[in-house]
């Protein structure tokens with residue numbers, strides 16, 4: 001029989017298989033966010049404790065979260081009105097609604113270059129790639145520089161995305177230690193010893209999440225010396241650049257002064273300003289300094305005075321063509337944002353963070369069993385737990401679990417950053433909430449601390 005256009009085609013073969021659960025890719029399966037994993041474990045422990053016969057009843061205190069690295073959640077940190085004006089102007093112009101170049105609008109890249117350029121590390125628009133947040137910048141930079149079978153160096157404790165991105169793509173991670181007794185400086189010898197001929201790149205995060213540390217110029221030069229000797233390119237994660245403060249002052253007041261223990265205010269040095277030879281991709285974005293993490297605008301700055309990144313530049317551009325660049329509305333607002341936001345806005349943010357840091361440092365360092373590592377920047381503080389002195393508490397996850405149950409205070413266990421028996425607090429909550437949280441932590445510790 002001939003098949004006419006109207007004859008329905010019958011399946012001649014019986015189906016070879018029936019539907020079953022659709023498999024998921026290796027990349028998806030290997031994408032594991034350790035913070036989510038630890039928090040899920042923590043929440044399960046909270047539930048188990050509540051369900052156990054004779055288990056602990058959840059405290060009726062108002063919950064206070066010191067765990068979320070988003071400065072906007074409590075409403076005390078707001079972006080500057082000029083930031084809103086800049087976006088409103090673009091919205092009303094109907095001029096920023098179309099697709100832009102995948103690597104970013106020219107005017108926006110020029111604005112970032114102007115904002116970030118320095119005499120020692122000059123930038124033009126051609127050295128700037130705009131991305132979907134700093135996370136997008138990290139993904140593109142890492143995918144461009146490292147591949148399966150190679151390894152990358154990342155900090156421990158460190159921001160979890162570095163490991164997530166690498167492991168999901170078959171890239172080995174080698175964690176170099178940060179030393180709490182040295183203000184979280186890198187153990188340079190250990191760092192150097194991890195490099196081999198399969199090492200593609202080192203990730204350096206300064207100021208640090210989760211440590212709140214700020215590296216000195218001398219320390220950054222020591223890091224660069226290793227990179228130079230081993231011909232190791234760097235990804236410099238400087239999303240908290242310029243968010244620097246001291247915490248100790250002679251008067252011990254929570255309201256004034258801003259100096260570190262030596263009396264010298266810490267200073268942020270962009271890594272690229274300290275070398276003319278090591279090729280560096282600096283990643284950053286609007287999220288933290290401009291207090292708009294939800295807007296998802298980030299950037300990559302290509303610092304390459306010896307033209308060692310000529311292929312990498314092309315690779316970065318090629319990788320941007322997948323998503324066709326970040327949100328054009330916010331991109332178009334960047335020139336006005338950089339130009340119109342007064343310096344006092346940035347200074348106010350860091351002054352407030354400094355006050356909060358001093359308050360938390362003063363209150364938490366009085367608690368037996370805890371050890372505060374004094375922060376100097378970003379918006380975090382790491383606190384060590386002498387876990388052996390806390391009866392019936394096994395580790396930092398159990399500490400954080402019981403703290404939620406008994407005091408309704410949420411902190412992030414150090415295991416989220418591959419650093420057990422510490423916890424991280426965020427310094428963003430308003431002073432009264434932070435103070436109340438510290439008092440509750442003190443009560444909690446007093447109950448379990450026994451020496």
Ligand SMILES: Cc1ncc(COP(=O)(O)O)c(C=O)c1O
Nearest residue numbers: 069133134135159209239285287
């Ligand atoms: C060190 C560090 N790098 C990158 C990011 C990602 O920033 P974004 O929200 O712009 O993706 C964060 C966010 O918390 C961070 O702490």
